[in-house]
Amino acid sequence: MNAKTVTFFLFLVINCIYAQQSVDQKVEELLSKMTLQEKIGQMNQYNGFWNFTGPTPEGGDQKIKYEHLASGLVGSMLNVRGVEEVKAVQKIAVEESRLGIPLLFGFDLIHGYKTVFPIPLAEAASWDLDAIKRSASLSAKEAAAAGINWTFAPMVDITRDARWGRVMEGAGEDPYLGSLVAAARVHGFQGEDLSSPHTIAASAKHFAAYGFAESGRDYNTVDIGLNTLHNMVLPPFKAAVDAGIKTFMNSFNDLNGIPATADAYLQREILKGEWNFEGFVVSDWGSIREMIDHGYAKDRKQAGKMALLGGSDMDMESSIYINELEALLKEGKVKLDLIDDAVKRILKVKFELGLFENPYLYCDEVLEKQITGAEEIIEATLDVAKKSIVLLKNENRILPLKKEGQKIGLIGPLAADKTSPLGNWRIAADNNTAVSVLEGLQKFKENQINYAQGVKLINKIPEGFHEEVDINTTDQTGLEEAIALAKKVDVVVMVLGEYGFQSGEGRSRTKLGLPGFQQELLEKVAEVNPNIVLVLMNGRPLIINWASENIPAIVEAWHLGTQSGNAIAQVLYGEYNPSGKLPMSFPRSIGQLPLYYNNKSTGRPGADGEDAGSVFWSHYGDEKNSPLYAFGHGLSYTQFEYTPVILSSNEMRKGSSIMASVNITNTGKVKGKEVVQLYVQDPYGSATRPIKELKGFQLIELNPGETKKVSFTINEELLKFYNAQQKWVAEEGIFYVFIGTDSTVKLKKPFELL
Numbered sequence: 061m062n063a064k065t066v067t068f069f070l071f072l073v074i075n076c077i078y079a080q081q082s083v084d085q086k087v088e089e090l091l092s093k094m095t096l097q098e099k100i101g102q103m104n105q106y107n108g109f110w111n112f113t114g115p116t117p118e119g120g121d122q123k124i125k126y127e128h129l130a131s132g133l134v135g136s137m138l139n140v141r142g143v144e145e146v147k148a149v150q151k152i153a154v155e156e157s158r159l160g161i162p163l164l165f166g167f168d169l170i171h172g173y174k175t176v177f178p179i180p181l182a183e184a185a186s187w188d189l190d191a192i193k194r195s196a197s198l199s200a201k202e203a204a205a206a207g208i209n210w211t212f213a214p215m216v217d218i219t220r221d222a223r224w225g226r227v228m229e230g231a232g233e234d235p236y237l238g239s240l241v242a243a244a245r246v247h248g249f250q251g252e253d254l255s256s257p258h259t260i261a262a263s264a265k266h267f268a269a270y271g272f273a274e275s276g277r278d279y280n281t282v283d284i285g286l287n288t289l290h291n292m293v294l295p296p297f298k299a300a301v302d303a304g305i306k307t308f309m310n311s312f313n314d315l316n317g318i319p320a321t322a323d324a325y326l327q328r329e330i331l332k333g334e335w336n337f338e339g340f341v342v343s344d345w346g347s348i349r350e351m352i353d354h355g356y357a358k359d360r361k362q363a364g365k366m367a368l369l370g371g372s373d374m375d376m377e378s379s380i381y382i383n384e385l386e387a388l389l390k391e392g393k394v395k396l397d398l399i400d401d402a403v404k405r406i407l408k409v410k411f412e413l414g415l416f417e418n419p420y421l422y423c424d425e426v427l428e429k430q431i432t433g434a435e436e437i438i439e440a441t442l443d444v445a446k447k448s449i450v451l452l453k454n455e456n457r458i459l460p461l462k463k464e465g466q467k468i469g470l471i472g473p474l475a476a477d478k479t480s481p482l483g484n485w486r487i488a489a490d491n492n493t494a495v496s497v498l499e500g501l502q503k504f505k506e507n508q509i510n511y512a513q514g515v516k517l518i519n520k521i522p523e524g525f526h527e528e529v530d531i532n533t534t535d536q537t538g539l540e541e542a543i544a545l546a547k548k549v550d551v552v553v554m555v556l557g558e559y560g561f562q563s564g565e566g567r568s569r570t571k572l573g574l575p576g577f578q579q580e581l582l583e584k585v586a587e588v589n590p591n592i593v594l595v596l597m598n599g600r601p602l603i604i605n606w607a608s609e610n611i612p613a614i615v616e617a618w619h620l621g622t623q624s625g626n627a628i629a630q631v632l633y634g635e636y637n638p639s640g641k642l643p644m645s646f647p648r649s650i651g652q653l654p655l656y657y658n659n660k661s662t663g664r665p666g667a668d669g670e671d672a673g674s675v676f677w678s679h680y681g682d683e684k685n686s687p688l689y690a691f692g693h694g695l696s697y698t699q700f701e702y703t704p705v706i707l708s709s710n711e712m713r714k715g716s717s718i719m720a721s722v723n724i725t726n727t728g729k730v731k732g733k734e735v736v737q738l739y740v741q742d743p744y745g746s747a748t749r750p751i752k753e754l755k756g757f758q759l760i761e762l763n764p765g766e767t768k769k770v771s772f773t774i775n776e777e778l779l780k781f782y783n784a785q786q787k788w789v790a791e792e793g794i795f796y797v798f799i800g801t802d803s804t805v806k807l808k809k810p811f812e813l814l
């Protein structure tokens with residue numbers, strides 16, 4: 061570095077410090093002008109509660125909320141959207157309240173706004189971090205154009221239990237993949253410049269361990285030790301903090317006896333202490349109040365006290381802070397410092413978003429029209445949807461379909477469905493707006509696709525977001541038509557799975573087979589025509605043993621969003637060679653759950669975890685231990701061959717690194733992408749270690765016959781874990797390195813950490 065560069069660098073650092081100080085100073089200055097009630101008001105969040113562009117409410121709850129808005133007693137609203145509405149509400153806060161502090165407008169952008177992206181679990185299957193970042197960035201852009209400046213995403217809960225309906229919202233079972241996806245989403249939502257009208261603040265949720273709800277039942281208790289908490293649950297949250305995330309949301313569950321909302325160990329010691337997180341924490345919906353039902357707080361007042369002491373800065377929809385904090389302070393049960401700290405954190409985000417300069421930054425009607433449903437967003441949705449598809453099985457190369465001379469029959473309750481592909485979290489999107497598989501395929505066949513619904517999956521399509529639907533268990537009238545169709549065609553494409561609202565919040569299930577009469581439909585069709593391509597649409601791993609044994613091709617197509625049918629058709633016709641890999645294990649049986657590849661060995665692992673030739677080893681008498689489809693599994697229309705791993709050295713000193721490499725050749729006939737996966741095993745530790753852990757991956761593309769060398773750097777950082785002494789360290793000793801196409805890779809090479 062020459063003197064000029066050093067000076068410039070110092071200038072940047074000083075400027076940066078100055079800018080930082082000035083936000084903090086502005087926050088302090090504003091805080092000094094605020095009354096106690098105004099401070100508490102910033103910590104209060106309400107749900108959208110009336111049509112803001114209509115008359116002012118005259119009585120009841122709505123009137124109170126309106127008055128609170130006008131008196132500066134609300135810090136944020138959620139679920140108010142659209143420029144007209146947002147502007148109207150912001151105007152009340154800014155023009156009617158004493159200090160005119162602008163509001164944050166929060167919204168769940170789990171997989172898109174008006175234009176729907178694939179569900180997050182699907183996007184994680186792409187292992188394509190750029191595509192995931194772009195998806196978050198364009199979702200933010202579309203929502204920001206509609207007035208939203210804060211999203212309750214990304215959901216970074218690690219989950220091992222497909223019974224839990226919310227697995228669709230996360231990145232699956234692995235903390236390494238989950239951490240990279242979390243960071244990509246944070247960068248996507250927040251961009252380089254938070255004060256741009258196209259970027260919004262993000263929120264990592266649900267802090268913490270919500271994904272470990274006992275027996276996969278939503279909102280259920282979580283009881284896990286520090287080992288699992290630190291090694292499995294927390295890494296994606298830490299990655300979100302490192303990526304500069306502005307907010308966190310805590311969770312509904314209790315963790316080892318303490319509701320997460322009041323967990324000072326999580327929120328004060330780890331998040332705001334050890335990790336130095338400077339943003340704020342919002343509670344989950346009503347989770348402060350729910351501490352009474354948890355049997356943790358005896359009343360609303362105590363719940364408010366516990367939440368604040370525990371580190372919750374903003375109260376979502378419990379109305380407890382706004383009603384109880386003042387009294388708690390006067391009674392000396394909470395300190396003003398804690399309130400001031402929470403308010404400062406909230407104000408800081410508002411300053412960083414640029415809301416004090418322009419409270420209507422996100423309220424430009426022209427931009428809203430231009431950006432909503434823009435070509436750029438649609439194109440990105442299609443791109444990531446294709447990348448999210450996982451080819452689970454392809455026997456006899458039944459796929460890709462032939463564009464000429466092949467008669468296709470399309471069967472199944474989800475084949476023409478234009479709503480289910482939109483998935484669960486899509487409050488701002490309209491029903492019937494996804495491209496169906498039927499429409500997608502017709503583009504390739506000039507409307508020559510023969511279609512039969514077969515059986516209905518549901519009896520009623522939901523109109524409102526939370527309206528429930530009935531699974532069809534009575535009507536089989538479409539079966540005959542479907543069988544007749546299957547008889548006359550060369551290949552049957554069957555689209556089966558879960559309807560859009562069958563997974564998601566509150567949608568835990570104990571049966572993970574194909575719901576309704578779909579299994580019967582599949583078996584009956586297979587009797588008359590075995591050439592079946594099964595396209596699955598679902599929000600979680602399903603149990604598909606029969607299909608896996610009897611159906612030649614299976615395509616995991618999740619709920620892929622607005623462009624679903626086009627993406628699926630392009631994959632089926634080979635226009636896009638599938639490259640997705642499972643981010644979650646697919647079980648063989650409900651009894652295996654929770655199921656995950658990075659499990660511990662146990663004292664009785666058997667031979668390779670499958671057969672010990674006796675009774676007394678860790679297994680089931682009636683089922684294998686292994687999943688039906690493993691974490692990381694996914695096929696291509698071409699094949700890849702791996703050479704054994706080569707290590708640059710079989711020793712590594714702490715602080716240095718070694719390289720692990722393989723050569724990969726495309727031995728098939730078409731160009732294809734492969735996710736090359738690096739796993740490491742630490743076979744002995746001061747605390748027991750997983751049998752294998754993902755520690756790297758690279759997405760490469762190879763032409764037929766082409767070979768590429770893929771190398772990974774292994775350093776001390778990569779080998780660290782939360783050990784028996786509760787330290788994050790790499791322990792000396794032997795490690796094994798695996799590089800392969802999925803988590804079942806066997807070939808390994810040892811090295812020693814000195």
Ligand code: NOJ
Nearest residue numbers: 138168212265344345565
């Ligand atoms: C409850 C959900 O648990 C949370 O994820 C979501 O952000 C809030 N509702 C607000 O919609």
